[in-house]
Amino acid sequence: MSDVPEQAPSPAVPLTRRERRAHAQTVKPALPRRALVARPLSIAATIAFAALVALTGYASPQFVALAVALAGFVLAWGWPLLLSLPSPRGTTAVLAIGTVLMTGTALATREDPYLEWMPAALAVSVIVGFLHQLMRRDGRPRLTESVAAVTSGLAIISAGTALAPIPHVLQGEHALAATMAGLGVGALADPCVSIPRLRQWALFIAMLVGGGAAVVVAVLAGDLLTGPAALLGLLAAAISHAARRVLAPLPATAMPRAQLAAAAASSLLIGVVAYAVVSSPWFTP
Template identity: 70%
Template structure:
C-alpha cells in the first residue's frame, strides 16, 4: 500500500450566472450601507448646533472665549472617542486626548501676537509623544496596538483642526466671518434627516451645502459684513465638511450609544476649523 496520500479533488467551480440573473443583480445593486448609517442621530445634531451657537456667539466676545469653547468640544471628544471607535484602552486614550486639548488650547491662549498658531506644532508634538507613552505604559498585553495609536493621533488631529478657529476673530472682520461659518455649520445639520428618504439621500450633502451657504449670507447681511460671497463660501464649506464627517462615522456600530453620538457631533464640528481658517486667511483678511 503506498504511503503517498491521495490527492484531494479540487472543489467544483461555481456555475456562472445567466444573463437574466446578472441583469436582476445589477438592478438590485449592492447593499453597502448598514441600516444604522441611514439614521439621523438627534443627539449628534443637537451637539453640532450647540457648538455652532456657542462659538458663533463667543466670536464677538473674545478669541479667548472661542478657544475655551473649542476646548470644551475637545474634552467632549476625548470622553466619547474611545467608545465611538471601541478602543481597547479607553481611559488612557481619553486622558491623552484631554491633555492634548489643554496643551493646544494653552498654546493659543498664551500667544498675544501673530502668528497665533506658532506654538501649535510644539503642543501637537508633545501630545503625540504622550500618545506613544500611553501605549508603553499599558499593562493589558497591548492588543490592537496600531489601531489604538492611530485612533489617538487622529483624535488629536481633529482637536488641532478645531483649535484653528480660535485666532479667526483676530483678523479684520474675523468675528463676522466666524459667525457666518458657524451659522452654516448649525443650519446645515438640518439636512441630516434627509438620509432616511431614499429619493433625497444622494442629495443630502448638496442640500446641506445650500442651507449652509444661505445661512452664511444671512449672517453677513445682518452683521453688515462688507464681503458677502466669502461668508457664503464659509457657510457652504462648513456645512459640507461637517455633514460628510457625520456620514462617514455613521456606519460605526457604537453610534447607537449616547457618548459616541456626542463624539460624532464634536468631531464633525471641530473639523470645520481648518477650512474656516484657510478661507478667512485668503478671502477675508
C-alpha cells in the first residue's frame, strides 16, 4: 500500500453570475417526447367544435350557447384527469355547475349588453369552487394547485361563453364562421410539431392557414371585410395552437379523455378574444 495520503477532492469553484447566465443561454431544456407528438383526437375534436359553432351561429345565438356548453361539459369531464387533480369528482361538479350558470346567463340575456350577468355567474361559480375545497374530506392535499385549476377551468368556460353573443352583431354570424374556420383549419398545423424542421414554425403555419381560411369565409360571405376576418382567423388559430402546445407536456395527454379536455380548453379560450374584436368600434363589416 502507498504511504501517500489520499487528498480530498477540491470543492467545485462556484460560477459567477455572468457564467451562470451564459450557461443558461447555451443549454436548451429538452421537451418530453409526448410534447412533440400530434394528438389526432384533439385535432378532430377541435375541428368538430369549430364546425358545430359555425353552423349554430347561422341558426341562433342560443344554439351557439348550447354548443359552447357542450364543450364546457367536456372540459369539466376531462380537466381533473388532464391536470391530475385531487378530488376529481368534486372538480368536475364545480366546472359543470359553472357551465350551467354561465350558459344560463347567455340564454336569458336577449338585449345588449349580452354578457351583463356573466361576472355574477362566474363569481358564484368561484364561490362554489371554494365551498368544494372546504367540504373535502381527504385532508385537502395540493390545495393551492386544486384551487388554481378550478378557477382556471371556470375562466376558460367563461371565455368560451363569450362566443354566444357574436351573432347578435351586424353580420356577426359570418364573423363567427370566420373565427371557427381559423380555429378548425389552424388545428391542422399541429402535426408540424412532430417534424423537426417545421417544429419552430408550427405556430406561424397555424396562424397563416387559419387567417387564410377566415379570408376565404369572408370572400364567400361577401358582407365581411377580409381584414377583420383575417385577424379573427389568425388570432383563433394562434391562441388555440398555443394552448394545446402548453398542455402537451402533461403526462395525461396520452389518454383520450385528457385529449378531449385539451381540445375543449383550446377551443373555448378564443371566445373572449373574438368577442373583443367583433365588438370593437373599428369592426365594420
